[in-house]
Amino acid sequence: MGKIRLKADFTLDVPDDPEIAFIKGDGIGPEIMEVTLEVLNAAIDKAYKGKRKIIWKEVLAGEKAYKETGNYLPDETFDIIRECVVALKGPLTTPVGGGFRSLNVTLRQVLDLYACVRPIKWIPGTPSPIKYPEKVNMVIFRENTEDVYAGIEYPASSAEAKKLIEFIKENFGEKIREDSGIGIKLISKFNTYRLVRKAIKYALENEYPSVTLVHKGNIMKYTEGAFRNWGYEVAEKEFPEKTVREDEVFEKYPFGVPKGIVIIKDRIADAMFQWVLLRPEEYSILATPNLNGDYLSDALAAQVGGLGMAPGANIGDGYAIFEAIHGSAPKYAGLNKVNPSSLILSGKMLLEYIGWKEAAELIWKALSKTIQQKIVTYDLARQLENAKEVTSSEFGEAIIKNIYQECSPKGEFL
Numbered sequence: 001m002g003k004i005r006l007k008a009d010f011t012l013d014v015p016d017d018p019e020i021a022f023i024k025g026d027g028i029g030p031e032i033m034e035v036t037l038e039v040l041n042a043a044i045d046k047a048y049k050g051k052r053k054i055i056w057k058e059v060l061a062g063e064k065a066y067k068e069t070g071n072y073l074p075d076e077t078f079d080i081i082r083e084c085v086v087a088l089k090g091p092l093t094t095p096v097g098g099g100f101r102s103l104n105v106t107l108r109q110v111l112d113l114y115a116c117v118r119p120i121k122w123i124p125g126t127p128s129p130i131k132y133p134e135k136v137n138m139v140i141f142r143e144n145t146e147d148v149y150a151g152i153e154y155p156a157s158s159a160e161a162k163k164l165i166e167f168i169k170e171n172f173g174e175k176i177r178e179d180s181g182i183g184i185k186l187i188s189k190f191n192t193y194r195l196v197r198k199a200i201k202y203a204l205e206n207e208y209p210s211v212t213l214v215h216k217g218n219i220m221k222y223t224e225g226a227f228r229n230w231g232y233e234v235a236e237k238e239f240p241e242k243t244v245r246e247d248e249v250f251e252k253y254p255f256g257v258p259k260g261i262v263i264i265k266d267r268i269a270d271a272m273f274q275w276v277l278l279r280p281e282e283y284s285i286l287a288t289p290n291l292n293g294d295y296l297s298d299a300l301a302a303q304v305g306g307l308g309m310a311p312g313a314n315i316g317d318g319y320a321i322f323e324a325i326h327g328s329a330p331k332y333a334g335l336n337k338v339n340p341s342s343l344i345l346s347g348k349m350l351l352e353y354i355g356w357k358e359a360a361e362l363i364w365k366a367l368s369k370t371i372q373q374k375i376v377t378y379d380l381a382r383q384l385e386n387a388k389e390v391t392s393s394e395f396g397e398a399i400i401k402n403i404y405q406e407c408s409p410k411g412e413f414l
């Protein structure tokens with residue numbers, strides 16, 4: 001068994017038999033994780049004919065961890081994820097009751113997973129509310145650590161809110177109603193730089209044509225506006241030969257932008273919701289502050305079939321956790337009914353992240369083929385005519401069958 005090594009430049013050295021951590025999760029987590037691991041193992045087996053294999057290492061989090069250790073997130077979980085560098089995670093229920101922070105937020109903060117990455121691409125055959133879902137091919141890079149989500153918030157009439165209101169009035173002469181709750185919006189140069197840097201690198205490595213900075217800088221000049229300005233700045237300073245601002249495209253490349261050059265654009269957040277519906281083909285990588293990205297991710301996921309179909313990852317400098325973007329859906333737990341696609345596609349992202357692109361491609365093809373055969377779980381079955389509704393595990397079996405049929409006996413893609 002090998003270990004993934006994180007190099008000084010935050011790239012990975014991946015052996016042929018890496019140990020990778022997984023968290024089953026709560027509610028529907030264990031059943032979709034079981035299906036997902038079977039699909040991933042089959043794709044790896046088919047693509048590399050036994051030369052590569054993941055050694056899956058279960059780590060505890062959530063209700064199972066609490067039952068076994070009395071702790072929802074044992075320290076050992078963090079230690080093992082750090083050792084493995086990457087992990088796959090099922091959804092975790094946020095424990096009800098005072099004093100608990102979301103386990104998901106805690107994992108992201110402790111491991112400093114500062115970019116929430118969500119590819120949004122339509123799988124042919126998936127029911128979609130839009131006319132041309134095939135035009136949607138975007139990846140959102142959402143800042144994960146700050147903005148109004150930093151957690152600095154005080155209720156109306158609390159001592160902290162009163163003190164802040166008084167301080168602002170005395171020092172800056174601004175009037176705030178006394179019955180206001182107060183939240184602080186933080187957007188820093190450091191966090192914007194590293195998020196946009198990651199988005200540009202991803203665009204270059206995966207040959208995407210543009211990175212769009214999505215902000216509300218016309219109103220919030222020193223937070224969202226600064227995000228926009230710092231985004232352009234990091235492109236100009238760190239990728240001067242590889243990027244071009246949209247407003248300089250014509251001057252610099254009058255005959256068209258060559259391959260390998262990424263256009264940096266910016267759009268106001270509210271207009272962006274319009275553009276992703278009207279002109280999705282003009283956008284590829286979107287870099288956003290935390291709040292805009294939260295809204296935009298779910299809206300875009302809906303365009304390609306909803307939360308059950310969209311994968312996600314939280315990525316830092318090397319460390320990464322890949323996860324289904326929906327929750328633990330407790331009312332469906334144990335019924336072998338829900339759609340495991342979000343977690344399967346997150347697993348596909350994990351394979352791409354460790355460089356096992358052939359296995360990832362097989363999963364994409366086999367999942368597409370299964371949906372086109374109209375073999376689907378209840379959520380898609382109710383939107384498709386003449387669909388064959390199957391359980392989560394039968395859906396996994398159909399994908400695996402397609403994985404093995406998708407290649408010629410020699411292993412070439414058909």
Ligand code: NAD
Nearest residue numbers: 090091092093094104308325326327328329338339340379
């Ligand atoms: P949810 O996403 O768990 O479920 C809402 C509804 O969406 C379900 O009742 C079901 O109808 C549908 N759904 C969800 N996943 C599906 C799937 N794979 N296939 C088919 N249908 C699916 O949202 P919730 O009920 O608001 O949250 C339940 C718990 O999950 C909460 O404790 C919440 O904090 C937690 N949560 C965790 C994560 C995470 O781990 N990343 C994300 C969101 C919510």
